[in-house]
Amino acid sequence: MDEIGLIQSAKKGDLDAFNRLVLEYQDLAFNVAYRMMNDPAIAEDITQDAFISAYRKLNSFRGGSFKAWLLRIVTNASYDELRRHKRRPTTSLEPINEDDEIESPVWLADPGESPEELAARGELANAIQNCLEKLGIDFKTVVVLVDLQGFDYTEAAATIKKPLGTVKSRLARARLRMQNCLQGFGELLPAQYRLENESTV
Amino acid sequence: MTPQIPPRDIKNLSAYLDEQLPERERKRLEARLAEDAILRRVLENLRQTRNALRSVPQVRAPRNFTLTPEMAGKRNFRPRLFTSMQLVSAMASFLFFMVFFGDMIFNVILPGSLPASQPEVITIAEADGESEAEGETVEMDLAAEDSAEESSRIGESVPAEAPAPLAAAEAEFTDTDAPETEELQTESQAEAGADDTTSQAPEAGQAPPGVISTPTIMLESEPDESLALSTPIYQTTPSITAEPELEATPTISITEAEPPASGKEIPWLRIIEGVLAFMAVGSGVSAFIFRRLSRAL
Structure with missing residues (x-):
């Protein structure tokens, strides 16, 4: 069944149809939430x-991109969580990445790579995640959607409910800040990703 | 040195990388890139940054996020149905027992007292209205007994013709074994007296209040005696068959015919009881089933 048919069935209360949509989009939704929250x-x-909320609000979906509509719920939930964390900052008692291989999502991806490549990609992923944390929420969202998840500008604009020009300007500024941040990691990054040791602004 | 580039150029370069720049702006930017080395370097750094970001591996979801009926809020329906069925069962049971015990009280415990009281009331009502003679004779008999001595004292208020029928009736009431000829005479006298008393009944009723009230009390409390008081009068008189006093007998038969009228209501009561019992049991079983189903899910 196509996506529109599944959505119509889910609107009528067919939970199995909605769960097929969940299986289709759960990796994307989790990736966005993970990059936003680290x-x-x-x-x-x-x-x-977000999926529970999406099922309950499904009747408010009036067509268009279901992916954008669903990820708007995910990003809004992430905004709420980030604001809550800012008000009440917490520190985890357990290491998340280096020493805890199971917790690190790096080890879940692309098993065909060599250990060196994997380590290099792991280093780069950690560096990018650190730089993402330094961005503001609005810039981080656009970078995650366009550069990390491969959305086009129109989908990103629909997801954050902003004009296309806003997406362009936010993305340009976010890339520039990420570039400046990643230059600080220098030799830690793989050679092909090393930037010239100059800032452009 | 850090090259200074306007934010507008950065925005255009970023959009140019993603091929999101309009055709005219794209050509203009390409012309500038051909001439400006700094602009080319900035563009290259942005491309590397974008490639670095796009090289970050995608993460698989650690588990499935499919929704269960409980998460979707679908389970709330059954407990509501289950509790409502329980409520219906309880209400039907209560109403059933109310109707059942009410029926028992009126049909099993009270039937001895209920028919006994009704006939007397009706016979008295009938006797007062239709056959005054019967009532007069009863009043006359009892009045003769009670006010035999008082009559001399109240002689002024009691009419002068009253003693004759009273005496005749007294003789009639006491001497039931007397010969027929005498009975006929006394009966004719009694009839004459009765006619007199009927004409003067209000006077007899007004004169001694206690005299009139006494027979009604006795009739209500002892119904058999009322029949015993009235029947001997008619049995001893041969003219009973033709006289209007016989109308007293149909009044008794009317009172006896009432039970079938009340019997028509019994099937309705049974039907109501049956429906309530069915509702109580049915809804109770349904509540049990829904409860088990809600636990299983």
Whole structure:
């Protein structure tokens, strides 16, 4: 069944149809939440809550891109969680990445790579995640959607409910800040990703 | 040195990388890139940054996020149905027992007292209205007994013709074994007296209040005696068959015919009881089934 048919069935209360949509989009939703939050446990909670919320609000979906509509729920939930964390900052007692291989999502991806390549990609992923944390929420969202998840500008604009020009300007500024941030990691990054040791602004 | 580039150029370069720049702006930017080395370097750095970001591996979801009926809020329907069925069962049971015990009280415990009281009331009502003679004779008989001595004292208020029928009736009431000839005479006298008393009944009723009230009390409390008081009068008189006093007998038969009228209501009561019992049991079983189903899910 096509996506529109599944959505119509889910609107009529067919939970199985909605769960097929969940299986289709759960990786994307979890990735966005994980990149936004940098915490797999919180990302899990956000993703589950987002799907529950999406099912309950399904009648408010008036057509268009279901992916954009669903990820708007995920990003809004991430915004709420980030604001809550800002008000009440917490520190995890357990290491998330280096020493805890199971918790690190790096080890879940692309098993065909060599250990060196994997380590290099792991280093780069950690560096990018650190730089993402330094961005503001609005810039981070656009970078995650366009550069990390491969959305086009129109989908990103629909997801954050902003004009196309806003997406362009936010993305340009976010890339520039990421570039400046990643230059600080220098030799830690793989050779093909090393930037010239100059800032452009 | 850090090259200074306007934010507008950065925005255009970023959009140019993603092929999101309009055709005219794209050509203009390409012309500038051909001439400006700094602009080309900035563009290259942006491309590397974008490639670095796009090289970040996608993460698989650690588990499925499919929704269960409980998560979707679908389970709330059954407990509501289950509790409502329980409520219906309880209400039907209560109403059933109310109707059942009410029926028992009126049909099993009270039937001895209910038919006994009704006939007397009706016979008295009938006797007062239709056959005054019967009532007069009863009043006359009892009045003769009670006010035999008082009559001399109340002689002024009691009419002068009253003693004759009273005496005749008294003789009639006491001497039931007397010969027929005498009975006929006394009966004719009694009839004459009765006619007199009927004409003067209000006077007899007004004169001694206690005299009139006494027979009604006795009739209500002892119904058999009322029949015993009235029947001997008619049995001893041969003219009973033709006289209007016989109309007293149909009044008794009317009172006896009432039970079938009340019997028509019994099937309705049974039907109501049956429906309530069915509702109580049915809804109770349904509540049990829904409860088990809600636990299983």
